[in-house]
Amino acid sequence: MIVMTKDTMQIVREQDVVPFRNRVREYAAKIGMSLVNQTKLITAASELVRNMLKYANGGKVLIEIISKNAQTGVRLTFIDEGPGIANVQQAMQDGFSTGKSLGLGLPGTKRLVNEFDIKSTLGEGTTVTVIHWKNGR
Amino acid sequence: MSTTAQHLQKHRQRIIETWMKNQLTDAALRDDLMSNDELRSQSDELLTALLRAFNSGNFDDVYSSDYDQVIEILNDISITRARQGFSPRETGQYVISLKKAVNEVLEEELKDDPGALYQETRKTDSVLDSLSMITFETFIKGREEVIFRQTDEINEISTPVIRVWDGILALPIIGTLDSARTQIVMENLLQEIVNTGSSIAILDISGVPAVDSLVAQHLIKTVSATRLMGAECIISGIRAEIAQTIVHLGIDLSNIKTKATLASALQLAFSMTNVEVRKINRNAGFKLMK
Numbered sequence: 228m229i230v231m232t233k234d235t236m237q238i239v240r241e242q243d244v245v246p247f248r249n250r251v252r253e254y255a256a257k258i259g260m261s262l263v264n265q266t267k268l269i270t271a272a273s274e275l276v277r278n279m280l281k282y283a284n285g286g287k288v289l290i291e292i293i294s295k296n297a298q299t300g301v302r303l304t305f306i307d308e309g310p311g312i313a314n315v316q317q318a319m320q321d322g323f324s325t326g327k328s329l330g331l332g333l334p335g336t337k338r339l340v341n342e343f344d345i346k347s348t349l350g351e352g353t354t355v356t357v358i359h360w361k362n363g364r
Numbered sequence: 365m366s367t368t369a370q371h372l373q374k375h376r377q378r379i380i381e382t383w384m385k386n387q388l389t390d391a392a393l394r395d396d397l398m399s400n401d402e403l404r405s406q407s408d409e410l411l412t413a414l415l416r417a418f419n420s421g422n423f424d425d426v427y428s429s430d431y432d433q434v435i436e437i438l439n440d441i442s443i444t445r446a447r448q449g450f451s452p453r454e455t456g457q458y459v460i461s462l463k464k465a466v467n468e469v470l471e472e473e474l475k476d477d478p479g480a481l482y483q484e485t486r487k488t489d490s491v492l493d494s495l496s497m498i499t500f501e502t503f504i505k506g507r508e509e510v511i512f513r514q515t516d517e518i519n520e521i522s523t524p525v526i527r528v529w530d531g532i533l534a535l536p537i538i539g540t541l542d543s544a545r546t547q548i549v550m551e552n553l554l555q556e557i558v559n560t561g562s563s564i565a566i567l568d569i570s571g572v573p574a575v576d577s578l579v580a581q582h583l584i585k586t587v588s589a590t591r592l593m594g595a596e597c598i599i600s601g602i603r604a605e606i607a608q609t610i611v612h613l614g615i616d617l618s619n620i621k622t623k624a625t626l627a628s629a630l631q632l633a634f635s636m637t638n639v640e641v642r643k644i645n646r647n648a649g650f651k652l653m654k
Contacts, residue, residue, distance in 0.1 A: 245540055248574065266574065266605035267612065273576040274613075321614055331577040335613035 231299075232292040238276055239285040247288065248273055251303065254290055255359075258299045264363040268301060271339040274332040275305045275355055281326060283309020283352065293358070300341070300360035305353075312347040319345075368470075368484050369418040375469045380404075380411055382468055386461035398448070410437050411462070423487040426494040438495060439502045446506030455503045459496035463489065523549045525556040532633045533562045534626065536601075538571030546582035550589055557595050564633045565590050568626050570601030580615040587620050596636065598622070600629035 232254070236247050251272045255265040272288075279286045286307030293302045312318050319337065324330035337343040342358035372379065384404060413433040420430040427435075438459070445455045466488050474481035523545070528534045535553055539545075553565055567586065572579065583599060590597040600623040602610075610617065623629040634641060 241542060244542075263605040263608055266609050270574050270576045270609045270613065273574055274578075277576065277578055329577045329581050329615065331614050335577060335615070338612045338614065339609065 228293055228295040230291050230293050230302075234290045236288050236290065237285070238279060238288060241280060243285075244273065244276055244280070247276055251290060251301070254292060254301050258292055258301065258361050260301070260359075260361050261363070264359060264361070267339045267363070268303075268357075268359040271336040271357055271359070272303055274336045274339075275303070275357070278332050279305055279307045279309070279353075281328075283307035286352070298360050298362075300358050302356065302358045305355040307354075308352040311349040311351055311353055312345075313349060315345055315347055368423075368487060369415060369421075371470060371473045371484070372418060372466065372488075373415055375473065376411065376415065379462075379465045379469050380408060382465035383407055383411070383462050386464055387458070406441060407462075410434065410441070413437055414462075418488075418491075423491055426491055426498070431491075434495065435498060438499050442499050442502035443506040443509075446503050447510065452500065452503055456496055456500060459492060459499050463492040463496075466492065519545070519548060523552050525552050527556075527560055527562070528566070528630065529633070529637075529639070531560075531562050531637055532564045532566065532630070533557065533560065534566045534568060534630075536568045536571060536626075539573075541569075541572055541579045541582050543578075543582065546586065550586050553586065554589060554593055557590065557593050562595060564596050564598065564636060566598045566600055566626065566629045566633060568601040568629070569599060569606075570603070570626070572601075572606075575606050575610055575615075577613055577615060580610065580613070580617070584617075584620070596621070598629045598632060600624070600626045 234250070234254075236243070236250060238244070238247060248269050251269055252265060255268050260268070276288065279288075286305060286309070289302075289304040289306070291302045291304075293300055317323055319334050320330075321334045322330040324332075333345070336355075336357065340357040340359045341364065342356075344356045345353065346355075347353040384407060387403065387407070388400070417430045417434050422428055422430045425431075441458070442455055445458075467485055470481060470484050470488065474484060522538060524536070526534045526536070533553070533556055535549065537549060541549070553567075556562070557565065567583065569575065569583070575583075587597040587599070598621045599617070602622055602624055621632065623632060
């Protein structure tokens with residue numbers, strides 16, 4: 228896998244969500260992603276960044292354009308130093324939420340993107356990595 | 365009277381001339397925003413207040429009451445400049461060029477006594493540095509006020525409730541729907557339902573760039589609140605890509621009436637209120653009359 232472009236954004240306030248989303252859109256458009264796939268990726272990014280703000284008071288996001296087997300895609304890595312997720316399996320179930328939300332953020336995001344990975348350590352933080360390929364497959 | 369103040373008072377006229385010269389020769393001077401006379405009277409007023417403060421012999425604490433008047437004038441200048449559209453550099457240059465002028469006079473006055481010159485310059489420098497900090501702080505505060513005012517204005521204009529037909533309200537939502545805006549949208553909508561006695565509200569989300577689970581949750585809440593008021597809610601403007609995203613996310617909007625366009629939502633609203641909109645064939649009528 229080759230990383231072609233790399234960019235980091237700090238997310239500390241709710242006001243950072245919209246500029247961040249626009250940045251992701253920019254990257255997705257740059258590699259020629261279709262509108263549907265762009266929207267899927269942006270929505271996934273929006274979910275994850277909101278989670279980061281709500282549960283970990285912010286963090287940072289790495290935005291990369293990657294290439295693998297003649298495919299290009301966007302990889303987003305969300306890194307926070309929040310309290311961590313006690314039971315990742317439970318958090319990945321539809322309708323489970325420790326906050327008062329719909330509980331669709333994590334499982335929904337997984338369905339929206341091509342590759343999804345979550346690592347969480349209690350008391351240390353959570354890292355979520357998502358990849359969405361140009362053609363959405 | 366402190367010696368510094370004496371030196372400076374003696375050469376007051378020279379300071380103001382040098383200061384004005386510094387300001388006028390600065391490439392960043394905005395004579396389009398402020399006339400020279402205005403600049404001179406402003407500078408004169410500030411220098412008078414500053415020399416009076418120096419007179420007190422207090423060079424350590426610009427936040428003490430000795431400097432009240434100076435700070436008041438500076439704040440006034442900064443805020444006015446921020447509103448007039450001066451750049452931070454131009455505003456900062458104002459105090460910094462005064463420092464240059466003061467230093468020039470002190471240098472001339474004390475050229476035979478380097479020790480005293482150092483002491484005096486250090487004292488005036490520290491005061492003027494603090495003052496330029498204050499200018500910056502106030503300048504930024506002035507700008508922030510402008511931003512806050514605009515945010516308020518945007519919030520106010522961004523959620524219009526339109527009465528499209530007797531008993532039918534439309535509410536175009538543009539931009540991101542966060543908690544604060546949902547609150548405003550909901551309040552406006554519910555109030556308008558009461559005011560007009562409307563039975564149908566159409567929420568148009570054509571202008572919402574992305575619908576994530578939080579936005580969806582806000583929409584569902586607004587719809588539930590509308591229903592509690594006895595009105596029905598239709599969500600329109602769901603684009604193809606948004607529809608796909610909502611399905612993948614797993615958001616259940618099946619209890620809510622949704623339409624792709626505002627036009628089809630309006631049509632649905634008409635049929636719900638038993639209103640029929642028909643095309644009239646004027647030509648046919650004309651022929652009959654013949």
